[in-house]
Amino acid sequence: MFVCKKGAGKLKIGVSGIQGDFREHKLMLEKMGIETVVVRKPEELDFVDGLIIPGGESTTMIRIMKMIGFYDALKKKIEAGFPVFGTCAGMIVLSKEVTNFNQDSLKAIDIKVERNAYGRQVDSFETDIQIKDFKKPFRAIFIRAPKVVEYGEDVEVLSEYNGSPILLRQGKILVASFHPELTDDAEIHELFINMV
Amino acid sequence: MTDKGTWMVKEGFAEMFKGGVIMDVTTAEQAKIAEEAGAVAVMALERVPADIRKAGGVARMASIKKIKEIMEAVSIPVMAKVRIGHIAEARILEALGVDFIDESEVLTPADDKFHINKWDFKVPFVCGARNLGEALRRIAEGAAMIRTKGEAGTGNVVEAVKHMRTVMDEIRKVQNMPEEELVRFAKEIGAPVNLVAEVKKLGRLPVVNFAAGGVATPADAALMMMLGADGVFVGSGIFKSKDPAKMAKAIVMAVTYWNDPEMLLKISEDIGEPMEGLEIEELDVRLQERGW
Numbered sequence: 402m403f404v405c406k407k408g409a410g411k412l413k414i415g416v417s418g419i420q421g422d423f424r425e426h427k428l429m430l431e432k433m434g435i436e437t438v439v440v441r442k443p444e445e446l447d448f449v450d451g452l453i454i455p456g457g458e459s460t461t462m463i464r465i466m467k468m469i470g471f472y473d474a475l476k477k478k479i480e481a482g483f484p485v486f487g488t489c490a491g492m493i494v495l496s497k498e499v500t501n502f503n504q505d506s507l508k509a510i511d512i513k514v515e516r517n518a519y520g521r522q523v524d525s526f527e528t529d530i531q532i533k534d535f536k537k538p539f540r541a542i543f544i545r546a547p548k549v550v551e552y553g554e555d556v557e558v559l560s561e562y563n564g565s566p567i568l569l570r571q572g573k574i575l576v577a578s579f580h581p582e583l584t585d586d587a588e589i590h591e592l593f594i595n596m597v
Numbered sequence: 598m599t600d601k602g603t604w605m606v607k608e609g610f611a612e613m614f615k616g617g618v619i620m621d622v623t624t625a626e627q628a629k630i631a632e633e634a635g636a637v638a639v640m641a642l643e644r645v646p647a648d649i650r651k652a653g654g655v656a657r658m659a660s661i662k663k664i665k666e667i668m669e670a671v672s673i674p675v676m677a678k679v680r681i682g683h684i685a686e687a688r689i690l691e692a693l694g695v696d697f698i699d700e701s702e703v704l705t706p707a708d709d710k711f712h713i714n715k716w717d718f719k720v721p722f723v724c725g726a727r728n729l730g731e732a733l734r735r736i737a738e739g740a741a742m743i744r745t746k747g748e749a750g751t752g753n754v755v756e757a758v759k760h761m762r763t764v765m766d767e768i769r770k771v772q773n774m775p776e777e778e779l780v781r782f783a784k785e786i787g788a789p790v791n792l793v794a795e796v797k798k799l800g801r802l803p804v805v806n807f808a809a810g811g812v813a814t815p816a817d818a819a820l821m822m823m824l825g826a827d828g829v830f831v832g833s834g835i836f837k838s839k840d841p842a843k844m845a846k847a848i849v850m851a852v853t854y855w856n857d858p859e860m861l862l863k864i865s866e867d868i869g870e871p872m873e874g875l876e877i878e879e880l881d882v883r884l885q886e887r888g889w
Contacts, residue, residue: 419853420637422612441853456613458637458673465635465853490613502672516672522696523719525606528599544610545674545696583609 403433403591412597415440415449419465421457421490425582429590443474451484451573451597454491456544456580459516462494463505472507479509484573486593492576493547500550510574511553512566518548530579532560532568535588541567541579548578570596602719604741610674610697610721611742611805614638614828618818618849619807621645621832623663625670631835634845638674638697640830641667646703646750647833647872650882656704658686661693668695676723681888682708691720697742698722702887703749703832710889715739725809727760727885729767729796730786736804737789743802745826746885747810750833752874754811754820756885761808761824771797810885813838813871815851815864822855833872840869 405412414430416423418439430437430453440446452475454462466472479485487495493516495509502516519525522545529538541562549566552558560568567578568589573596581589600606617637622628628639643659644652658679668675674696679686681700686707690698700713702725715722716739725746726732732743745764747757767786771793774782779797783790795803808821809830818829829852831845838844847868854860877883 418616420616422609422615424615425612441857457615458613458617460632460673461617461635461637461849465850468850504672521694522610522674522721523691523694524601525610526599526601527603527605542605542609544606544613580609583605583612 403587405433405435406595412436412450412594413438413448414594414597415446415452417441417452417454417462417491419471420461421455422580422582423453423455426453426455426488426590429582429587430594433587433590433594435594443469443471446471446474446478446483451486451593453593454485454487454494455582456489456491459490459493459499459506460504462490466494467505476507476509479507479574482573484593484597485509486575488577488580488582489544489546492578495574495576510569510571510576511556512549512569512576513551514547515550516547517545518550519543519546521545528562530560530562530567532589539581539586539588540584541581542583543579546578573597607721607741608804611723614742614807615805616853617828618845618852619676619828619830620835620845621830622667622836625666627836627841628667628670628675630842631845632671632673634842635849636673636845637828638676639667639671640676640678640699640832641695642678645833645836646884647752647837648750649703650750650884658683658690658704661689664690664693664695668693678704679713680704681706682711682713684713687713687718687720691718695720700724700740702746702884706887712738712889715741723807725885725888726764728763728786729771730788731888732764732802732806733786733788733792733796736792736802740804742805742807744807744809744830746888747808747812748877748880749810749884751811751877751880752813752834752837752872753877754813754817756877757808757810757812757821758824760810760885761821761826764802764806765825768796768801772800812848813874815847815861815868818848818851819855819861822852828852837872838869844868844871
């Protein structure tokens with residue numbers, strides 16, 4: 402049973418609905434008893450205690466974020482300590498740099514990522530991974546997943562797969578190159594909620 | 598254990614397209630315009646449906662050269678179409694490494710009775726449907742994503758609306774149905790009862806459900822989202838419009854902000870001339886009638 406350190410009733414978490422599998426993140430948080438809202442506009446960021454950027458297409462997300470001022474508003478909040486969790490495309494959006502394509506990112510966490518690093522969709526896979534301090538293995542689903550190719554010394558690696566970091570944390574920022582929201586396992590979401 | 602091509606990996610991939618626009622493109626240059634505009638994926642084609650309609654004859658899978666050229670041009674996922682039932686075309690596209698296959702009524706069917714057994718493939722499939730029975734038959738065959746058929750290449754949204762409303766209406770009906778009626782209902786719509794039961798439990802299709810076939814403006818795209826689509830395919834609507842880059846960007850925005858009239862107004866203000874539309878009654882061929 403999940404115990405939220407702050408008391409679940411007091412928290413309100415936003416899930417970016419700009420594009421991607423935001424429904425799955427929302428359902429996961431709701432199952433944990435966390436109040437969750439879908440956020441699409443910059444001003445809506447002021448009414449939540451943290452934000453999840455879901456899986457999807459990072460190029461699409463960044464483009465829309467920039468168009469409507471969501472990019473600047475979110476960047477400013479993150480610099481002031483706003484907790485964020487990004488999965489797959491969300492991790493790319495939060496990264497410092499995309500190494501293999503010319504695209505912008507929020508430069509929130511000190512990691513460099515390579516997009517589609519495991520190949521095309523036919524190479525997408527699922528596998529069991531071990532996560533620091535987790536008692537049981539986690540089923541990780543990698544879909545056209547990015548790979549972290551470089552990370553700064555302030556970044557903590559919580560899990561690795563074949564020598565590459567796949568779950569990382571820096572301050573109040575958590576990123577995963579896979580999709581915990583597609584499983585029934587809430588443990589990584591619990592980890593994030595207790596960072597908020 | 599590491600597994601590729603599982604249901605989770607295939608259906609999960611489709612979930613990533615939600616709130617996004619998938620655009621038909623026929624050249625590398627168009628693919629780049631689509632990516633730049635914020636498309637979540639492109640559909641690589643020899644011709645857009647409006648031109649397939651005009652050309653007549655047998656429409657087949659696009660040339661490998663063309664699909665390769667488009668795969669090399671963009672970083673977003675690339676989809677391609679195969680003829681209904683054409684197992685060999687699908688095997689070729691899987692070997693090529695396209696990210697998603699559309700077993701599509703827009704091409705001339707290769708089999709007049711059977712669709713592809715999509716469970717047999719590592720690459721995920723999307724299929725068209727006009728109603729719940731058709732959607733669940735395709736899912737039973739292994740489709741990881743469904744789209745309305747609409748009437749492709751017409752720039753007329755009426756058929757897509759009809760198909761989305763039909764599917765949603767049947768889902769609502771199933772939700773309110775007592776358990777003992779499920780088997781008979783499944784028989785009536787020609788769908789496996791376990792999938793009907795899953796629809797009842799979820800209150801939606803067990804896979805992502807996009808709109809397609811006639812979307813030509815940002816308002817059309819927003820309308821489809823209002824009716825319950827998870828996202829939108831735009832075929833001829835972009836590259837048959839006067840200013841494709843502008844139209845593509847506007848439709849992308851409309852699919853995210855479909856529920857925000859002020860934003861829709863802003864998005865729709867400067868989009869140039871949309872593609873010309875066709876009356877459904879005056880069509881020689883109805884593509885939606887293909888598929889079984």
